[in-house]
Amino acid sequence: MTAPAPVREKPDEVVRPPDRDPARRIGAGLIDPRQLWLALPAALRKLNPVTLARNPVMFVTEIGAALTTGLAIAHPSGFGWLITAWLWLTVVFANLAEAVAESRGRAQADTLRGMRRQTVARRLGGWEPGAPAGSYVEESVGAGELRRGDVVVVEAGELVPGDGDVIEGVASIDESAITGESAPVIRESGGDRSAVTGGTRVLSDRIVVRVTQDPGESFLDRMISLVEGADRQKTPNELALNLLLVMMTFVFLVAVLTLQPMAIFSKDFMSAAHDTEALTANGVTGIVLVSLLVCLIPTTIGGLLSAIGIAGMDRLVQRNVLAMSGRAVEAAGDVNTLLLDKTGTITHGNRRASELLTVGSVTDRKLADAALLSSLADETPEGRSIVEYVHERFGMPQVAPKDAEWVPFSAMTRMSGVDLPGGTSRPESGGCRRLRKGAATAVAGWVEDNGGTVPVALDACVEQVSASGGTPLAVAECQGEGPARLLGVIHLKDVVKPGLRERFAELRRMGIRTVMVTGDNPVTAKAIADEAGVDDFLAEATPEDKLALIKKEQAGGHLVAMTGDGTNDAPALAQADVGVAMNTGTSAAKEAGNMVDLDSDPTKIIDIVEIGKQLLITRGALTAFSIANDIAKYFAILPAMFGGVYPAVDAANIMRLHSPTSAILSAVIFNAVIIVALIPLALRGVRYRPSSADSLLTRNLWIYGMGGLLLPFLAIKFIDVAVVQFIPGI
Known part of the structure; x- marks a missing residue:
């Protein structure tokens, strides 16, 4: 006899910690000061001119620092050495921002690499589904020796040795080492959450996993490659902003170079003194010109630009999303059309019991008891859902009767069930009891073959379930030698995942139109679309239809995001500007998309869009701040010079x-x-709340534009007072 499945949480109902609550807004915050200290060696290594040449603004600053160093050596003065020291610190601080952003990912990658080296796999040779212990061989091998198709067993407290699918059992998995997600998730065989990731830890129970990746192809390998990629490609917006910064630097360089000839022409005191001591005493040497250049060029955004992009991708990883490129993260910020595959994305994917419809004088508890008993040995997702539904609604224990003879489902009979021999059935049965559950026509035929009569009400129940887009399963019993009778119908339906309506409303406020794409008929599609709260739907869709819809939206000037999990979604995922594949989906889907959601949660697209928008807003806000704070420097240096x-x-x-x-x-x-001071803001991002583009622009111009205009005046005045206090004679 097959033991029934234990009571457990529904696999998709994962409790979110406070920082992952859907109502949370992505915001800014502080970083641990120790991160700055630990990243300092990497920042010093980035002083290499070959490395720094990738950042033109800071490269010019480093050249200026080198020039003032030479001038300070040739014409020593306290002022010259102070300026030189702070110019070098400017370059180091800019490198520090990028180093801190990279160090977060590297620390995570080092942890993952260490786990991969230390993980031991328990490989099963000759294992087959249902094979009894002793019929297969278990051997311990290193995780790096596993190949696609190998079968391993993982028990509570052990690490999953490689990416794969659960083919037997159910377990609670801790994925925090990979993704930072603290809440455990449920992974089980036969459902839409069977995929597991190498390096995660099993917290309870025992699972058998079939490995789906060869060495070097796993998520671990891709993630390590991503976070350690020294040749991170700049996104189009980042390249455009870099070009703007280069042009501004060139303009200010020309302007500063003209100051010395202008000063000579106007008989400024810069040319009135002919000896080095006078020039140094008046602070009008080349050191001053370099200081002016460095203060005028956009060093603030130049130093933080790379860190902003790296941090944006890191925020996605923290939310269990693997982005294949920064381009996809940026595109997510401009998405205005979202296509969602229905099965496994909007709905759970597996049909679930949602209602029991009795026939004639049969009571609800009578039908529930029969549905429960006939499903205890049914390990399909549908069978499990019936057991869970009856247990939750009626509180009936999930205990299998002794000596029960289970009748497995077969394509021939299209039924499954259980036979309860005399003396072993439940007291209310009154003797031998046979229960059957399956397709309505098959169960009706079984009732007639056992001397029963099929009530007319069965057709009405079946039609009611079918019209709503559900699947009817009939339940019947035969008591002792008496005739069989039909008890009722179980309504199986594609259950919409909880919370979707609220989150789709949130997308609507962000200006994003949602479209559900499904192969169902229009009646079923409309019912699911109305329940989920999407803006539109495409029914009876083929892969070609999905592709055509995306191209039509793109031709209209829209950026399209697509989520999906099946092989038939792969062309659409590849065509979309942002293709988010579910981690529990097929390999073809994950290879076609430019993002992979490890939680397989379609509503994660909201987090992805928010992070994309936050990335663009942060970059724009800090650019406005950087340009605005140059004004205060003009009022400090130009009066001092002239x-x-x-x-x-x-x-x-x-x-x-x-x-x-x-x-x-x-x-x-x-x-x-x-x-x-701005490194924490660059890494955490400017706070984002769903609102129109105009209101976001106005808000950020007031906060960061006016802040960049006013704050430097106060700060420079404060620094001036402190300098005079601690450096007499300056």
Whole structure:
């Protein structure tokens, strides 16, 4: 006799920790200061000019720092050495932002690589489904020796040695080592959550896994390659912004180079002094010109730009999404049409019991008892759902009677059930009891073959279930030598995953149109679409229809995101601007998409879109801040350079800085320190809430544009006071 499945949570009902709550908004926050210290060696290594050349703004800053170093050596002065030190710190701080962003991923990759080396697999040779213990051979091998098709057993406390599918058993899995997700998830055979990832830990029970990847092809390998890729490709928006920064740097470079000839022409005091001591004392050497250049070019965004992109992809990994490129993350921020496959995406994928319809004078508990007993040995997802439904609604125990003879389902009979011999049935049975469950026509035929009569009400029940897009399963019993009778119908339906209506409403507020794509008939498709709350649906869709719909939307100027899990979704996933494949889906789907959702949760697209929008908003906000804070530097350095010759220019010294040298040094110090101050914001991102593009733009211009305009005035004045206090004579 096959033991019934134990009571367990539904596989899709995973409790979200507070930081993964759907109502949560992606926001900014602080980082551990120790991360800055630990990333410092990597930041120093990035001072290599060959490495820094990828960032033109900081490359120019490094050249300026090298030039002031030479000038400080040739013409020593305290002012010159202070400026030189802070220019080098500016470059180091910019490198530090990128190093911290990369270190998060590298730390995770090192942990994963260590787990892969240490994991031992228990490979089963000769294992077959239902094979008794002793009929197969178990051997211990390294995880790296596993090949596609190998079968391994994993028990509570052990690590899953490789990517694969659960083919026997059910277990709670801890995926936090891979994804950072603290809540355990359920993985089981036969359902839409059978896929497991190498490096995750089994918390309970025992599962048998068939490996689906060869060495070097696993999620672990792809993730390590992703986070450690030194040649991270820049996205189109990032390239465009880089070009803008290069042009601004070139313009300011030309402007600064013209200051010395202009000063000579206007007989400025820069040319009035002919000896080195006078030039140094007045702070008007090449050091000052380099200081002016570094303060005018957009060093703030230049130092943080790379970190923003890396952090955006890292935020996706933290939410159990593997992005194959930064381009996909950016595209997600501009998505305005979302296509969702119905089966396994909007619905659970496996039909679930949702209702019991009795026939004649049969009571609900009578039908529930028969449905439960006939499904205890049914290990299909549908059979399990019947057991769970009856247990939840009626509280009936999931205990199999002794000496029960189980009747397995077969394509010939289209039925399954159980025979309860005399003396072993439940007390209310009154003797030998046979129960059958299956297709309505098959069960009706069994009732007639056993002397019973099929009630007319059966047709009405079957028609009612079918019209709603569900699948009817009839249940019948035969008591002792008496005639068989039909008890009722179990309504199996594609159950919409909980919380979808609310999240689709959230997508609507973000300006995203949702379209459900399904192969079902229009009646069933409309019922599911209305229940889920999508904006539109495409029924009886073929792979060609999905592809045509995406191309039509793209031709209309829309960016399209597509989620799916089947092989028939692969062409559409490849065509979409953002293709999100479910991790529990087929290999073809995962290879076609440019993102993989490890949770196989279609509503995760909301997180993906939010992160994409947050990435674009963060980049734009910090660019506005960087350009705006240059204004305060103009009011600090230009009066310091020309106020002595042109008294009218001194009126621009609205901060009333102490002296020309303290003004220049204060501006340079602020230019370096602000990069470090903004690293947490660059890594965590600007807070995002669903709203229109106009309101987002207005909000960020007020906060970061005006903030970038006003904050530097206060900061530079504060630094000037501190400099004068601690460096007398500056």
